[in-house]
Amino acid sequence: MFSYLVRRIAYAFPILLGVNILLFLLFFFAYTPEDMAETILGEKRVTQEQIDNWMREHNYHLPRFINLAESFPATLTRTIFWQKSMHLFALEFGHSDVDNTDIGAEIKRRIPYSLCVTLPVFMASLMINIMVAMVVAFYRATYIDHMALVICVLMMSISLLFYIIGGQYLFAIHLRLAPVSGFDAQFPHTIKFLILPIVISLIGSIGGGVRYYRTIFLEEINRDYVRTARAKGLGEGTVLFKHALRNALLPILTNVIVTIPFLIMGSLLLENFFGIPGLGNYTIDAISKQDFAVIRAMVFLGSLLYIGGLILVEISYTIADPRIRIQ
Amino acid sequence: MQLKATGILHAALPALVLLITASCSNNPYRPGETAESTYFSTFATPPTKLDPTSAYYSHEGAIIDQIYEPPFTYHYLKRPYELIPLTATAIPPPVYLDADGAVLPETDATTERVKRVQYTINLRPDIRYQEHPCFALTPTGDSLYADAAASDIAPYDSPSRFPTQSSRPLMARDYALQIRRLADPRLASPIFSTIARYIEGMTELQEAYTTMLAEARDARRDAGGLTYNQEQDEKANPLVIDYMAPDFPGCVVLDDLTYRITLTTKYPQILYWMCMHFFGPVPQEAIDFYAIPAVAAAQFSLNRCPVGTGPYFLDTFRPNELIVLSQNPNYHPDFYPTDGAPGDEAAGLLADAGQRLPFIKQQVYRMEKEAIPSWNKFLQGYVDASGIASDVFDQAIEMAAGSDPTLSPAMDAKGMRLLTDIRTMLWWTAFNFKDDVVGGLAPERCKLRQAITIALDYNEYLDVFANGRGLAAQGPIPPGIYGYRAGETGTNPYTDTWDSRRAKHVRLPIEKAKQLMVEAGYPEGRTADGQPLTLHLDHAAGLDPQFRARLQWMQRGLDRIGIRLKERGTDLSRFRSKRNSGEWQISSSGWLADYPDPENFFFLFYGPNGKVDHGGPNTCNYASQEFDDLFQKLETMVNGPERMALIDQAMRVIQRDAPAVWQFYPVSFSLVHQWYGNVKPHQMTYNVMRYRRVAPATRVELQAAWNQPRWKVVAVALLVLVGICLPGSIRVYRRERSGA
């Protein structure tokens, strides 16, 4: 197990390096540090001196890949690539280009906020989607199934934006059941801020979720072992919830665990609309302020979590499926 | 296994449902929170720079103006704005010196003869800083926290929570230090280039600092080895330079409570600058404190944790979530003004005259990026005051014909009050004088620009986009600034006329614009080869949802005189570089007055301030000898008929040359709830919260009355859902048991 993890992590490294180089090319060649400096420095009276100063302050005055002014190995280390990109591997995210705050500390501080929303949504939507999908699978090929499918497709076809806008109007303004927006990190007070975003993203996810899980269940329901289970005299409920569900876990896990990293990354739209100061909000802020250091850090973090998620998927496979063993 | 899980579910589900139901309320605060003497508001953009040196935006000013006290400020109630001393004992008169250093009497103080101007500022002795850990010193004068480990700091989310704090009296050297900090190249003060032209030795000071910094950095880098990362090192271990080391004649400390500013030329506006936080006091202790590695590692810095003498101190600063300002217990004696502008007494603004300030104990600002949630919270009573977004205008305001705007009956019934104030702000559409089509001073070019101005009717614009909230502009000087002329005399004769019936300026008829187009060489908007004249609007409005609508409005307006307008959007940085190089044609700009003086608007069009040639703020690159001469004359002149005449002349020139389409002066409308008192809009400073008060009891009562949840609807919806599901379930049950 341990050696497996080591191996997987070693395998992840070249991929992260690829991500890093890609990002670097995107952010430092297509868009130069001078561009960045001009974007970030104040509205009024920006002089070349100030730009140079800003670049010095933020280490952008270094050469990009190779610093010929230095002797080896400083030729490689005193470069933007090393100091800005390679440091990400040590999880040193550096400092924001705009307000100079420590990105790593900020990320750490905001993760719980994001999780506050995404985790309940994740759990609840998983549960609800699977339950509904099972019920729909139970009624397969009847008019209930057809209706449910059409409703699912309809719900999928609606942008999350509409759910958010409509939900806010209905629940917060008309029914007065939840605050329009805001957040309070202290526990019992948190709930009322979370209800609305959670409900809305549940509604937003149900169409696609149910449809996807239904397909998985239908695939499982047609397997031989299900027929065996029925031949044993098991009821449809046990067949579905024990035999089919347990086997459907594999494709479900693949689908679900890959999204776990994104729980941490937060939901851009929800956090922005509801004023939840999580990582999604952070990303949106960084976009609107063109804070490249933060965007870079978030992209890297996203990739890191994605790769972590893949490893998690493989580990969870071995738990869910006795046929698979990690060597 | 299966059963157990279900059991837990059975127990947990009702509990969860109950918990969720119980917490269903649209109140965004904790119980009892609104019963305190606390002011609740929102902010849309997180402040990033709270250092008085570099803070520039209004959302930053709104916070630090209440913390850093510059020597002077504006009177709360009186209009036009009047300077009053804040920490100083008096407004100092300028002392003019000639080349030999001899004092010149006022009457002889012509611009040519004056070589030095000195202001000597004397501070009040009764002013102390807020309690702050930076003042907690050992007997030897070192910081108590100098050797603190990161773990000692970790538990505190703000310096104001540190266990040991202290204070000290305000001293003149604190002001001197801050003025020197304006020259620190790292801080990139936005006003440096402006004031360096006036304050003696400022430029030299910055050069000295630059040298000091370079030396210190080289030393660190050599010591740091291969992987030295300057940015991270300086974040972990801030580089401190001795600000006071270089000689700086511009600001001299005379004694503990007295300092003197020396200018190289006459510049009465300096007093206005000295009402801003840029000229507030910063204690050396704070700089030393924030340089302690453990403190720096905990993200505390002057940028995030200001140290001041003002009525409030920064209690909590989570810039993306919550900002709390609490009353400073060390605040110096300060009293509500006893006199104000006419009408203030009737408005009840003098009821608290002579009372000790401040009234409000705490100000709570919550992040609210979207305007709509913010507005809804105001309507629900959870925010005490709100600016009105244009889109909700109809809901709030009824404009009785020909009279001032009043509140709608619904709002009125809720006891809200409407406050209006024309902002000292100007929007204009700039033409690039470096451009071959729209630029230049040739008469036909001026006519083209005038024609464009006529085609863009900003009265209509205000109707469409701002519900009439604003005043169509006639020239660069907004109302409330000396030199503004209201009514018929203020008419821009080239483009507008005075409609006495509607009591406002209206654009000349479109035929006039068409006539001007003919004269400009574009009959029917056609160029020499017969194609329509196509102009380009350069912008960086990528994030503005309303930009598209504005663009369309402009396109439609210009279409009337046959001009095609196309947009050329880029991101901000490319837009800036286009501006710097002069490769643009038309773009939109705005300017909010730094201080109430016409110079602060005219300088935007002063030739030597040209963007392309001089890197100045004159983005139009408008350079007219006639205008520049007039500007030089009126720039440092004291207000009076003579200056007024010059302003009128300059105005006429700039109206004729039309380097820009004067759009409008916005009017700010704000609504306040009945429990929020002593509110009079103030354009020049944000240090006015100390005058205001709230009545929490009323607030709690009304909030409860306005926000009863509508459970009935939910119940009905649930019933319907059950009704839909039940028949199906029953059928399945029956089928299982009875056979096909």
Added chain:
Amino acid sequence: MTALLNNWYAKDAIVLVVVGIMGWIGSLLMRREVWRSAMRQVFRRRMVRISAFILALYTLIAILDSVGYHPPLRDADHALHRHPETGRVLYDQDGKSLLDLILTPLSAMHEKTYSAPLAATQFTMETLYDDEGNTTRGYPPLAHPRRHLLGTDRVGNDVLYLAIKGIRTGMIIGGFTTLLVIPFAILFGVTAGYFRGWVDDAIQYVYTVLSSIPSLLLIISFMIVFGRGLTQLCIIMGITSWTGLCRVLRGETLKLRELEYVQAAEAMGVSRPRIMFQHIVPNLMHIVLITAVLSFSGRVLAEAVLSYIGIGVGAATISWGSMINDARQELARDPIIWWKLVAAFVFMVGLVLPANLFGDALRDALDPRLRTE
């Protein structure tokens, strides 16, 4: 007359190329009995026929909106405008599309500002001046009363017109991106799966790197760096969605290459490119088609979100995403201004829902593994 003909052009060759290639592929496929029978099965359900009809309608509108022409310039008195010296009739350099021509009655109906659907008066109050100089506060009448089926927006554009113009943007984002993606995905996916070894490793590396970056963040980064615009959006959406299809095709190729008919071809000595493109690719086309149709709708929805974040198409492009973005402010009004949002919503769902239904039906017909009972 000839002059008029000369002024026709493909406004965005892209759309025509997309439609052309799609039509060509479609006709190729339709010549095969497998596909014909699959299509018969697809079209058996009425809902799918309706969906296909709606999709065709949208496509037609997008095509009409992509055929551009230069209208002749006219003077104020509507006479043809001629070159001052040569006297030639001059044409507008700004092209219009065929759709613009058809919709002229709609697009020409300008109002000053908001009006509700089918309203006779403006939505907002104004101070009105009558001839005697009296002022009243009221709702001014519209220039085109009761003619705006979906009302007008802030600057008085007909919302129906905007929504229809949004179709082309949506179709380009959905369709062009797909077409951009498919050749690459097929080439790389099939190559990786067929050759295995280091080719596979290299291709896998590339798409793992790309897909490990959260796609929204990659899109955002790309759009910030390269600026907003329809082309950029299509390219980056193509880059991000390429990997998914490539991965699926690679996996499927790995399976196919072990099948006996591929082995038979190999044993026969059939060349590798021929095996790849004659035996493997045709047997993957159903996956490509299904993915294309289903991801189409995802992209249309994504455009709305991206426009909301402010990195969608440029300001001059009419799109549903930007209509929704505009509508955010309008929702706080009381009475609420709902028509712009609803129009964008209806037109979007009107495209996405049929696309999803059609994609589902396609999948049921073409991918037996996913067929439900």
Added chain:
Amino acid sequence: MSTLLTINDLHTQFRTPEGLVRAVDGVSFELREGETYALVGESGSGKSMTALSVMQLVPRPAGFIASGSIRFEDRELIGLPPVEMRGIRGNDISMIFQEPMTALNPVFTIGNQLIEVLKLHQGLRGEAALSAAIDMLDHVGIAAPDQRVRDFPHQLSGGMRQRVMIAMALACRPKILIADEPTTALDVTIQSQILELMSALQSELGTAILLITHNMGVVAENADRIGVMLDGKLVEEAPPNQLFTTPQHDYTKKLLAAVPSMTGPTRRKSEIGNRKSEMLQVVDLKMHFPIRKGLFKRPVGTVRAVDGLDINIHRGETFAIVGESGCGKTTVGKCINRLLDPSHGQVRFDGHDIASLKRVGLQPYRQRIQMIFQDPFSSLDPRMRIGATISEGMQTHNIGTPADRTARAAAMLERVGLEGDLLERYPHEFSGGQRQRIGIARALAVEPDLVICDEATSSLDVSVQAQILELLDELKAEFGLSYLFISHDIAVVRQVSDRIAVMYLGQIVETGPTAEVIDNPQHPYTRALISAVPRIDDDGRQQIILPGDVPSPANPPSGCRFHPRCAHAIDTCRRTAPTLESDEGRQVACLRSAEL
């Protein structure tokens, strides 16, 4: 004997896009206590659907019982409420299925799945259930049942799984066991194990068995009464002796005639080839697949699929390789036509070693060696017209003009017994047998010298198989071909081959002229293999039942690879690997062949 189950005029139908399909069309029969009733028929005859109808497990909603009656004891099963039907399933009537690989739930232990039945029908809980489950496993002959009970299905071999299925089915001592092709997926030696087990349990428990199979031999040896099904109808019902000696219905006669026999004359008409002219020599062929693991894909083991194999094929002869699944016979075929690159050894075709040739050098041989595949459904490109499929080889080898090729394709098609004008059709429009004919046409279109038939008839129904075998034989003479015939079915091999090689775990254990090897097998494995083939014409032979399963080729036993299962194994067998001993064309790899 009283009647347990009475099926009367049963109609089970399916709604398909092409219309209503009558899967079961008026079947009536009864099943009596303690007897074995066999339903035989070819695929699609409706025999499985009859069984599923009894269980009320017809796949819904497409399938449904349209009419008829199924009476179990005194209850009518059709229309029984689902709740009650569940009480019968697994308790009174239970069922085992064809694919033991997929019929067990892969994610639960076999103990768990066994206990589930006991819990449901007998209310056993905890320890009691566990010990009952272990008992049951013991009963079906699973060694160390207390440990196996915690195993997951994938940890067991196919035969073991089928035993577990039987244990599950019989756990509640049902009155009826429905066995739906219980041994079809198993190797012949395992098949005899399972059949033996079933009959032992039947006599012990007195369970009535409804046996569903396509294999006449299995029926002959196990059934008390036989029903023959054709197109959803029961066409004939009789006890085995009567049925096999005096079949009444034409279909039954045809069916019986098609079954390849282990005795009597073979069907071969063509002459034995020229013994002297060697066409293919395989010398010491080894195909080792490395098992790679880890980051750098280090090989940590080797699957010795083929481990030192020598064969000669003469021009014009049919050489057969037989063996059970996993013995490496298919790998041999792929090595010879170079779909695989052999790890070692030579493949000499007409004297040229083609084992190490690269793509270009190989091209001429690609034409001369052709292959016919097992699965008629996957061996034709579903997106390609059959005309293109047949002429693709000619195109590749630049034979003729396009017109020539089309003409030849049409001619080939006619030659294999299809209409020449079907060239424009797609594979899915043909039946399995027709597709196999197309596959043959494809192979022969390029005029090969050697055709490798890899289980070419295994997935075909027995009547179709007979036709195809006949066709192959005709073509051989006509085109002067040689065949390498790879099969697991020794009866088929006996019908078609001149010489035979028996493979076990990557090696040949016995080889020689077909008739000699089959009539007088010398290797213990060959004997067991031959004796395990169920026969219609049971001559009272002694079945040799081999214990256990075939070991893994990744870790073959030391010495003689067959020794762990060999009844005659002695100590030397464990240590010394035998070599093929030549004896006038017969070669046997057994240390004790002389003694036995």
